[in-house]
Each structure stands twice: as structure tokens, then as C-alpha cells.
Amino acid sequence: MTLYIGREASKLWKRICAETSAESNLFIDNWKYIIAGFVFQYIHGVAARGVHYLHRPGPTLQDLGFFLLPELGPDKAYVSETVFMFVFLSFFLWTFHPFVFKVKKIYTVQIWCRVLAYLVVSQTLRIFTFYSTQLPGPNYHCRPGSKLARLPEPDVPQGVIYGCGDLIFSSHMIFTLVFVLTYQKYGTRRCIKQFGWSIAIIQSLLIVASRKHYTVDVVVAWYTVNLVVFFVDKKLPELSDRTNGSSLLLLPLSTKDKDNWTKEGNYKLLNGNSVNPADRRPRSQSNGKNLEDVNINQVDTSMNSTP
Secondary structure, X not given: OHHHHHHHHHHHHHHHHHHHHHHHHHHHHHHHHHHHHHHHHHHHHHHHHHHHHHOOOXXXXXXXHHHHOOOOOHHHOHHHHHHHHHHHHXXXXXXXXXXXXXXXXXXXXXXHHHHXXXXXXXXXXXXXXXXXXXXXXXXXXXXXXXXXXXXXXXXXXXXXXXXXXXXXXXXXXXXXXXXXXXXXXHOOOHHHHHHHXXXXXXXXXXXXXXXXXXXXXXXXXXXXXHHHHHHHHHHOOOOOOHHHOHHHHOOOOOHHXXXXXXXXXXXXXXXXXXXXXXXXXXXXXXXXXXOHHHHXXXXXXXXXXXX
């Protein structure tokens, strides 16, 4: 039993090292986009803080969702935040699953580059929208009489948690829909995809029931984020699909493997055939013997006999 655990731990460690090497190469090529995406998250937070200074508390606007959904109350406002944190952490852990599990379809760096692109475009539209028109916040701390409804001094520390004025459209729904749409495209479990959409609907209802946003904030987020993801995908190149063998190009290779692949590729090019990375696998007979060396000798003979 101890030997089996030790062997599995050794395989896991080798897998983590191989993935770290491959992801490091990708990060070196894409670090500017990732850093820019995280910097924009700070810019978005500053913009949301700025509109809080412009917020003027007033009567809550008439809203269909407020009539249809019962009010949870300030003591249950944590429910929607708990659901959101569950979605965020679940998606974050999923993006790093190639480091642990054998079934791999994505590269972590490429997924986060795509996710940050979705977020930057969506949040840019959101900043323009909530600065265009400031609505009286429906949340409890944004109503008349609350000390947090307005920010008289720049050093009030509760601006991020108790924001007001950044309503159209919901930031929580931006993140939730981006995560669900990303897993819908690059995930493999159908049941998790269905569960993700169910959570997104529940999150929408909880946001309105918690009176954190008007119904229009949630509705606009649903079609805006879907359109953003659609058009961004049209502009950006498709991510590498590891299931078709293209991942081999990004994983570290030994000198022997590189030489063998080069010889086989030259042989195929001389005969007018394309070189498919998926074909670069050792072929074996039914008796289990490896034919890699035999194929290489045949390649060398054929290349030497070519005029």
C-alpha cells in the first residue's frame, strides 16, 4: 500500500512539474495580457468607487423583480455573496485542474487570458453605462438616512464593499456569466454545465431579492455578457485543444524525441504529406514491441535513396 501511494505521488509530482514547465512558457509569451487584465480590475474598482461620490440617495425605483421576489432583508444579504464565492472558487480551481488530473483539454494561462479579455470588455461597457446615468441605489446602505449612501471624504474605507451608484449592469453577473460561458465552451462535464447555468439563474434571483441591484441591471448583464463573449471569440484565435495532440509541441522534449520527430517530419514533407502533431506517437505491434526505431531506420533509408 505504501509503495502504491509513493508511486502515485511520484507520478503526480512529475505531472505537476511538466505542467509547470509548459504553463511557464505560455506565461512568458502572454504575461503582458494577464498583467493588463489584473490592472484593469483595479481600474474598474476605482471607477466604481468614483461613482459612489456622485451617488445621490433617493426613493427606490419601481421594479418588477421587487414585486415578484420576496425581500431577503439585510441580515440575509450574505446568501448571494456566498453563492458568488462558490462560483468564483469553483471556476478558479477548475482552471488549474491540468496540474493534477490526467484528463486535460485546456491550458491555464490561455484560459485566463481569454477570461480577462471578456471581463475587460464587459467592465469597460459597465463603466460607461453607470457613469452616464446615476440611479438611486436599492441596497439598504444606499437609501436615504444611511451614512454610507454618500461618501463625503475620499478616505472612507467601505467603498468597495458598500458601493452605490454602479448599478447598470451587475458586476457579480459579469463574473458569473463569464465563468459559466467559459466552462460551457471548454469544460467536459455536461452535468456541471447544466449545474452552472442553474447557479447563474439562482444568482440572478438572489441579487434582486437581496435588493443589491434592480432587475434591469441583471437583465442587461445577461445579454451584454453573452454578446461580448460571442464577439471577442470571433476576434481572438481559438485556444489550443490538448486532445488533438497539439499539446506535445508545448511540453518539454528530450533530444532523442526531437531528432526522431524531425526525421519523420522531413520524410513526410518529401513525400508530399502534411505533418500532424497527433501522428507523432510511437507505434507498436500486437506483440507489444516498439516500432519507433524501425520506422526511423526506414525513414533514413528512404531519405538516402531520394534523388
